[in-house]
Amino acid sequence: MLSLYDVIIVGGGIMGCSTALELAQRGLSVALFEKRTIGEGPTGRSSAIIRQHYSNELTARMALHSLRVFQDFEEQVGDECGFTQAGFVVLVEEKDRAGLEANVELQRRLGIRTELLSTEALGQVLPGMEAGDLVAAAYEPDSGYADPYLTVTAYARAARRAGATIYQDTEVGRVHLEKGRVTGIDTKEGRFGTPIVLNCTGAWAARVAATAGVGLPIHSCRVQVAFFRRPPGHEAAHPVVGDFRNAIYFRPETGNITLVGLIDPAEENAIVNPDGYDERMDTDFVLDAGERLVRRYPAMEESVSTGGYASLYAITPDWHPIVDEVPAGSGFFACSGFSGHGFKLGPAVGVMLADMVTGAEAPLFDPHLFRLARYGEGQPVRGQYEYSIVG
Ligand SMILES: Cc1cc2nc3c(=O)[nH]c(=O)nc-3n(C[C@H](O)[C@H](O)[C@H](O)COP(=O)(O)OP(=O)(O)OC[C@H]3O[C@@H](n4cnc5c(N)ncnc54)[C@H](O)[C@@H]3O)c2cc1C
Helix, strand or coil, X not given: CCCECCEEEECCCHHHHHHHHHHHHCCCCEEEXXXXXXXXXXXXXXXXXXXXXXXXXXXHHHHHHHHHHHHCHHHHCXXXXXXXXXXXXXXXXXXHHHHHHHHHHHHHHCCCCCEEECHHHHHHHCCCCCCCCCCEEEEECCCEECCHHHHHHHHHHHHHHCCCEEECCCCCCEEEEXXXXXXXXXXXXXXXXXXXXXXXXXXXXXXXXXXXXXXXXXXXXXEXXXXXXXXXXXXXXXXXXXXXXXXXXXXXXXXXXXXXXXXXXXXXXXXXCCCCCCCCCCHHHHHHHHHHHHHHCHHHHHCEEEEEEEEEEEECCCCCCEEEECCCCCCEEEEECCCCCCHHHHHHHHHHHHHHHHCCCCCCCCHHHHCHHHCCCCCCCCCCCCCHHHC
């Protein structure tokens, strides 16, 4: 046995790193193992949009908590996260109008600054964008996006300062359970002992769980983003947009660039080996994303394609995460499956998981919604929209 820790975290994305900080700050001895380098996985390639538009009170509260951390990141985490308050607009058709209105009402009740926009007001928030096909829109002035790599590496540095040990280039090959309790993990360096292991490995989570004989319904799915340089006369940054009609999201990026990704439930069909998939973007994807963008933002007809890439979503049957001790009482916690919307929840997830591990008397967030058993009980998380993929 090489060392003993109170808690071992597997995975150096935003969930693992924010939880490492939270637990180390509470005085536990923590080790985090990342098989590549911190942020090299999907977190570092996230579009990192930070919005609060959710259908469930729990996720909306977690998004609001996290937004406040992103806004005050230097003070709270001690480093930069590149948060840009660009504002967020969600655009829907008639079939989603009621869902949008219900979500806005829920958010306002929770203290989130958001409002429904008239067509005229929409023209002011999104000048130059097509709005004739829409029936409803909502606007969150405080939302925006961050730099995902800066964010996750800042969390890792802060966790180290708080006393956590971080092992990079160190894959966890197996999680050991004896008599139903976690005893340690194996790495190429040898065995490390612990009574608690947190599986924060995203798209790899089902594999890591399987080494302990635990099944998780989490698939590794390939998704893409594309970049387009805005043409002369349209250099000004626009807000972040979630466009349900064209099934895309887009946001500004440094250098007059607009980053585009899909809001498409079919992405769950692109199941790939997370250690062996094509990380380049497809030409077909660029053409498709570009056409959808032009439908909303006609000036982008003159834009220039400037690349893109593919990465991974860790997708569950309802596109919501599993944050649960499985099996109960084992000391083995799953915290994965955030699909396409986990980055913005990262700060709150660290608190949620640390409260679970330490048995906090008054946990800030109730993890019940994210229990694994919900699938067997026929109680998946449901959203207000036809697709629950946006939450
Ligand atoms: C293209 C894209 C765009 C996105 N856009 C947004 C967005 O706009 N807003 C938003 O909120 N969310 C977004 N998301 C989702 C969000 O980025 C993810 O939900 C979040 O980053 C997941 O973080 P994680 O820590 O769970 O997992 P990951 O970032 O996947 O980290 C898991 C880590 O575990 C490591 N690992 C795996 N197996 C082992 C092992 N055996 N031993 C040691 N280490 C291991 C991996 O190398 C990896 O670094 C997007 C995701 C992608 C891919």
